[in-house]
Amino acid sequence: MRFTVVMDGTSAGAADGTPAGAGEGTADRTADGPSGGIHRRAAALGAFLRDGLKSDSAGASRGAIDAQLAGDTLVFYSDERAKDRLVALAPTRDVRLVRIEARRPERMAALLSARAEGGQTDLFLFAGGPAGTELATRLACRSGGQALSEVLSAETAPDRLSCRRSIYSGHLTGRFELSARPWCVAVDPSWADAGGSETVAHTIVSAIDETGGGGPDPFEDRERMEAPSSEDLAGSSFVVVAGSGAGDRQGVRRIAAAAREMGATFGVTRPVAMNAWAPMDRLIGVSGARTAPALCIVAGASGAPAFFWGIERASLIVAVNTDEHAPIVGEADLVLLDDAVAVLEELAAIVAAEREKR
Amino acid sequence: MRILAYFKVTPDYEALRESEWSAAAGRVPSSGGGEGTSRGPSADGGAGPGRGEHAGPADGVDTRYVRRILDCFDESALEIALRLSDALVGRGRAAGLGALSIGAPGAEPHLKTLLALGFERAARVHTEAALDFAPAATAALIAAYAGRIDRSDLLVLGARSSPGGGGTVPFRVAEQLGWPCLTQVTEVEPLADGRLRVTLMGDDGLQRLTARTPCVLAVGNAVVSHLRVPTLTDRLAVRDRQPDVLEPADLGVDLADVLRREGPSLAALEGIDRHREGVLIAGDTPRAKAQALFDARLKSLLEEL
Ligand SMILES: Cc1cc2nc3c(=O)[nH]c(=O)nc-3n(C[C@H](O)[C@H](O)[C@H](O)COP(=O)(O)OP(=O)(O)OC[C@H]3O[C@@H](n4cnc5c(N)ncnc54)[C@H](O)[C@@H]3O)c2cc1C
Numbered sequence: 001m002r003f004t005v006v007m008d009g010t011s012a013g014a015a016d017g018t019p020a021g022a023g024e025g026t027a028d029r030t031a032d033g034p035s036g037g038i039h040r041r042a043a044a045l046g047a048f049l050r051d052g053l054k055s056d057s058a059g060a061s062r063g064a065i066d067a068q069l070a071g072d073t074l075v076f077y078s079d080e081r082a083k084d085r086l087v088a089l090a091p092t093r094d095v096r097l098v099r100i101e102a103r104r105p106e107r108m109a110a111l112l113s114a115r116a117e118g119g120q121t122d123l124f125l126f127a128g129g130p131a132g133t134e135l136a137t138r139l140a141c142r143s144g145g146q147a148l149s150e151v152l153s154a155e156t157a158p159d160r161l162s163c164r165r166s167i168y169s170g171h172l173t174g175r176f177e178l179s180a181r182p183w184c185v186a187v188d189p190s191w192a193d194a195g196g197s198e199t200v201a202h203t204i205v206s207a208i209d210e211t212g213g214g215g216p217d218p219f220e221d222r223e224r225m226e227a228p229s230s231e232d233l234a235g236s237s238f239v240v241v242a243g244s245g246a247g248d249r250q251g252v253r254r255i256a257a258a259a260r261e262m263g264a265t266f267g268v269t270r271p272v273a274m275n276a277w278a279p280m281d282r283l284i285g286v287s288g289a290r291t292a293p294a295l296c297i298v299a300g301a302s303g304a305p306a307f308f309w310g311i312e313r314a315s316l317i318v319a320v321n322t323d324e325h326a327p328i329v330g331e332a333d334l335v336l337l338d339d340a341v342a343v344l345e346e347l348a349a350i351v352a353a354e355r356e357k358r
Numbered sequence: 359m360r361i362l363a364y365f366k367v368t369p370d371y372e373a374l375r376e377s378e379w380s381a382a383a384g385r386v387p388s389s390g391g392g393e394g395t396s397r398g399p400s401a402d403g404g405a406g407p408g409r410g411e412h413a414g415p416a417d418g419v420d421t422r423y424v425r426r427i428l429d430c431f432d433e434s435a436l437e438i439a440l441r442l443s444d445a446l447v448g449r450g451r452a453a454g455l456g457a458l459s460i461g462a463p464g465a466e467p468h469l470k471t472l473l474a475l476g477f478e479r480a481a482r483v484h485t486e487a488a489l490d491f492a493p494a495a496t497a498a499l500i501a502a503y504a505g506r507i508d509r510s511d512l513l514v515l516g517a518r519s520s521p522g523g524g525g526t527v528p529f530r531v532a533e534q535l536g537w538p539c540l541t542q543v544t545e546v547e548p549l550a551d552g553r554l555r556v557t558l559m560g561d562d563g564l565q566r567l568t569a570r571t572p573c574v575l576a577v578g579n580a581v582v583s584h585l586r587v588p589t590l591t592d593r594l595a596v597r598d599r600q601p602d603v604l605e606p607a608d609l610g611v612d613l614a615d616v617l618r619r620e621g622p623s624l625a626a627l628e629g630i631d632r633h634r635e636g637v638l639i640a641g642d643t644p645r646a647k648a649q650a651l652f653d654a655r656l657k658s659l660l661e662e663l
Contacts, residue, residue, distance in 0.1 A: 038561075129561045133529070134539070134541065138532075141534070171374075172630065173628040175627075224563060227563055273579075274584075295663070318655075332636055333637065334639055334651065335638050350649060
C-alpha cells in the first residue's frame, strides 16, 4: 500500500494576489486558527500514521506500514517560513513541495488528481477540518476514488480500506469501507491533540512552483477578522459549562459570574450559544472547543454526545442537573441533583470564603 | 439572483433513548431512509452482497417513533437564504428564492411552510431509497436539480447533516456544478453589484470575503439558527399551492446506478462507552451539596490547580 500525506500549509490569501503570510506576523496568526492551526493539523497527520492506521494482515499498528518508505508527503505552501516548519513535521522521508500563492482548493485538487492518475497512490491522507475535507472530497470526485472525512482510525486490506468515524452526532461509531481507489481520507480533528510523530530525516524529491497558474481566486477582498478566541478553553485546567438548564440569559450570566469567582474558564452548550445567551466563542463540543481540564463542572447540560466530545478528556467531571435520568449523570464522576444556578453560586461563595480564610 | 436552499428532514435523534442507541450498536445498518422504513428498490437493486448500508437485515437505528425535524444547519441555511432574499428585494433587486428537499413525503409540510414564508418555488425529489449514508447520490440529485431544472445561481445548504455528518455534500455538489464553494458560512450580505459579502469561520479563523455567483455556500455555526414562523394569513395565502414533486429520472439521474457506485459504504455500527461512576453527592439544600462537593474533592483539587 502506498500513501501520500497532504500537508496544507497555505492560507486563504489576500485578493490582490499578495501571498498569504507575507505581511508582518501573518504567518503566526494563521497558525492560530480554531482547528488548532496549520502546524498542529500537520502534526496530527504524523500521529494518525503512527497510531491510527493499521494493517489487518499483520495486525500490528506500525512496522507493518513502514511510514517512511511506503509513502511520501506533499506539502502545499505559500511562504518560506511556513514551508520549513511543515517539512520538519512531515512523517515520511520523501517530501514533495508545491508552491501556490494561497489556498485554492480547486487548483490543489486538480494537481492532486493529476498525481492520482498514475494509480501509484492508494491512499491520500488529509488534515482534519473543513479545508482537509474539501480537498479529500474534491480529489475523490475528480479521480473516481472515495472520500471519507473525520476518520478516527483506518485499517488496510488488499482490496479496501476500513475506516471508523463518528456518526449520529456522536451517538455511534460507524465502520465504513472504501473500495474504489484512491482512498481520500481526512482525519478527525481530534488527532491534533495526539502529539506529533518522531522526527524523520527528509529528502526533497521534487519542488514545483505553481504560483500564478490556474486563474484568479474565485473569491475577492478577503479580510481576516479579529474574533474572540476559544483558545483559553482548550488550555484550561478548570472549566465550568452552562447548558440550557441555566434557564435564561440571566441564569447563564450568573453561572459565568460564579465561574469567574472560582477562577474557572467559562463555556456553554450549543443551545445557549444559539440563543445568544453567551458568545459563540464559548461553545464547547464538536462545533466548538475541545477541552481537557483537570476539573469540569457541567451545570444544566444533558450531556449529548456532540457536546460531551468537548469535555471527554476531563479528568474529573461534576454534573449539576435536576434530572437524575439525564445522560450526563452516567457520564460524570460526581453528580449533584439540584438547580444549576443555585449550586454554582453556593459553590462560588464557598470557594471565595475559603480564599478569604487563607 | 436565483437562490436555491436545500434542506433535509431528519428524525429527531436527540429524542432517542440511550437504550435505542445501545440496541443499534453491533447491528449491520441498512440505513434507515428518510421515513425510517427499509431500503428502496433502487438501492436494493444496486447493492452487491456485503454492501452493508443497502443490504442489512434491519435498520440500524430505529427512528419510527420520533418526530421529523429540519436538520439544524439546514434550518440556518433556510433562514439565511430568506434574509438574503429580503435584503435583495429591499434594494429593489429580484431574488427568486427556491427550496429543495430529497426523500419521501416527510418534507412536504416543511415545503408548504417555506411557500408560506415567501419561497417562490418548493420542490421535492421523490425517492424511497436510503440516502442517509449516500453523500454522492445526494449531491448528484441536488446538483442535477440546481443545474438542469432550477438553473440556480446560488445554492445555500447546511455544512453538514445528520446522521452521517461528514460535511462532504456541499463540496460534491460544487464539483459536479463546477462552482466554487465556501463552508462554515455564518453571514451573507448582498453587495450593490450583485456579488455577496460572506463571513465564515474557516481553518484560519474568522474571515470575510466577496463571492460572485454561481457558488455554493454551506452554512456552519451561524447565529441565525431558527427559521421564522409564518402567520396564519401567510399560510392561507398559499393553501392551494403544492410543492413540485420530481423523480430522479426527471433530473436525468439514474439513481440506482449512482448508488451502485456510491462509497464508502457503512458496514457496521459500534457503540461508544462514555460511562463514568456518577457518584451522588447528597445534601438537603444546594448549599449543603455544594459544601459536600467542596469538602470531598474540590478543596484539594483547587489547591493543586
Ligand atoms: C451536528 C451537530 C453538532 C452539534 N454540536 C454541538 C456542540 O458543539 N456543542 C453542544 O453543546 N451541542 C452540540 N450539538 C447539540 C447537542 O446535540 C445537544 O442538543 C446540546 O448539547 C444540548 O444542550 P443542553 O445540554 O444545554 O440542552 P438540553 O439537552 O436541553 O439539556 C438541558 C439539561 O438541563 C437540565 N436542567 C433543566 N433545568 C435545570 C436546572 N434548573 N438546573 C440544573 N439542570 C437543569 C435538564 O435536565 C437537561 O439535562 C450539536 C448537534 C448536532 C446535530
